[in-house]
Amino acid sequence: MSKLLRKNVIILFCQLFVFLGVSSLNNVSLKFVRHVPVYSWPRPIAQSMRVTSRLSCAIQCLERYPSSCHGYLYNGTSQLCTPCSGLSPHSQPQFSLGLGDFYFHESCDSYPDFKIHTLVNGTITVSAYAAYFKYPPRNYTQAQVICQSMNAHLFVARSVEKFYLFLSIGDNTLGDWIGLDDLANEGHFVWIDNGEEINPLLKPLLFDIYQPDNANGNEDCVYKRSLTDPHSLTLNDAPCASNISYICENPRC
Numbered sequence: 145m146s147k148l149l150r151k152n153v154i155i156l157f158c159q160l161f162v163f164l165g166v167s168s169l170n171n172v173s174l175k176f177v178r179h180v181p182v183y184s185w186p187r188p189i190a191q192s193m194r195v196t197s198r199l200s201c202a203i204q205c206l207e208r209y210p211s212s213c214h215g216y217l218y219n220g221t222s223q224l225c226t227p228c229s230g231l232s233p234h235s236q237p238q239f240s241l242g243l244g245d246f247y248f249h250e251s252c253d254s255y256p257d258f259k260i261h262t263l264v265n266g267t268i269t270v271s272a273y274a275a276y277f278k279y280p281p282r283n284y285t286q287a288q289v290i291c292q293s294m295n296a297h298l299f300v301a302r303s304v305e306k307f308y309l310f311l312s313i314g315d316n317t318l319g320d321w322i323g324l325d326d327l328a329n330e331g332h333f334v335w336i337d338n339g340e341e342i343n344p345l346l347k348p349l350l351f352d353i354y355q356p357d358n359a360n361g362n363e364d365c366v367y368k369r370s371l372t373d374p375h376s377l378t379l380n381d382a383p384c385a386s387n388i389s390y391i392c393e394n395p396r397c
């Protein structure tokens with residue numbers, strides 16, 4: 145092979161190598177683009193409607209569009225509710241903040257649950273989370289043991305908003321244990337996940353007006369009353385040995 149021919153062959157190989165290299169880079173780039181979800185942004189799936197509350201917005205969204213409701217926008221001032229679809233867990237809404245706060249609905253380990261994402265200065269933050277499971281009635285201790293077996297704990301509600309979210313996802317036909325008790329120190333109710341005493345400002349907002357009363361000196365565990373109770377949907381302390389249904393919360397979903 146002549147010198148000139150050998151040189152041309154080397155140049156040809158170099159060009160082929162560069163070509164293949166660029167091609168594979170393009171492929172990587174294309175693959176990356178393909179992995180971006182097609183619908184990464186919330187899309188309104190219906191006209192905004194006027195509702196009475198944020199919770200009714202959630203219910204309307206889920207009941208009217210059970211397969212496509214992935215979240216909703218709710219404006220507390222105008223009470224306008226906008227059902228949305230096409231979300232991913234990393235979605236950032238592109239539309240105006242004027243439409244309201246954005247709430248994202250998702251499932252976790254096949255159990256119904258909610259995350260609340262609130263828009264603050266254009267950023268979605270998670271302000272509350274609740275997964276729930278209902279089982280045949282159990283006493284307070286048994287209920288907590290079953291929750292722990294699912295890497296969960298009895299439901300805790302450190303805010304009024306989370307408590308009402310809890311009411312909105314349960315059927316409320318039964319009383320349900322939540323993770324709050326004064327077993328260790330009479331009169332001092334602590335949350336079951338971290339032993340922190342309930343905020344004294346929150347306590348009267350969640351408990352019924354005459355509760356907790358430690359009736360007969362034997363009420364150390366707290367449950368949410370059922371809809372049929374005259375003082376429904378408020379908290380009450382009761383004997384821990386009572387067998388009632390209960391709510392578990394998985395904070396890691």
Ligand SMILES: [Ca+2]
Nearest residue numbers: 326358363364
């Ligand atoms: Ca007590």
Ligand SMILES: [Ca+2]
Nearest residue numbers: 357358363381
């Ligand atoms: Ca009581």
